[in-house]
Amino acid sequence: MPLKVKIDWNTCIADGVCYAICPQVFEAGPDGKSQIVEQYRAGSETEGNVPDDLADCVEQARTACPTGSITVEKA
Ligand code: SF4
Structure with missing residues (x-):
């Protein structure tokens, strides 16, 4: 079963921890906030x-x- 992953840009402080740990799934988006890599994106940058x-x-x-x-x- 795949996982539904969501990132909340209202609370993300763009410190880059998640994309340092798991660059297979997370990458730097606007202003350094985290987004889902294109390959796994589902509907928007913050959902995968x-x-x-x-x-x-x-x-x-x-x-x-x-x-x-x-x-x-x-x-
Ligand atoms: S960049 Fe990643 S680890 Fe850092 S606050 Fe945002 S979602 Fe959390």
């Missing part, structure tokens, strides 16, 4: 469907995000 084999990477980024801006659900 990510394959299960990247679950560990996504989870490490989610837990390391200092503002809790990344949410992950089973799709």
Whole structure:
């Protein structure tokens, strides 16, 4: 089952932690805020469907995000 990953730009402080940890899924977007890499994007820059084999990477980024801006659900 893929993962639904969302980034909240209202709270993201653009510190780059998530895309340093998991560049397979996250990258720098406008003003350094995090966005989903194009390959996994679903509808907008801040939403993605990510394959299960990247679950560990996504989870490490989610837990390391200092503002809790990344949410992950089973799709
Ligand atoms: S770790 Fe969190 S606050 Fe930092 S860039 Fe990523 S989503 Fe934004």
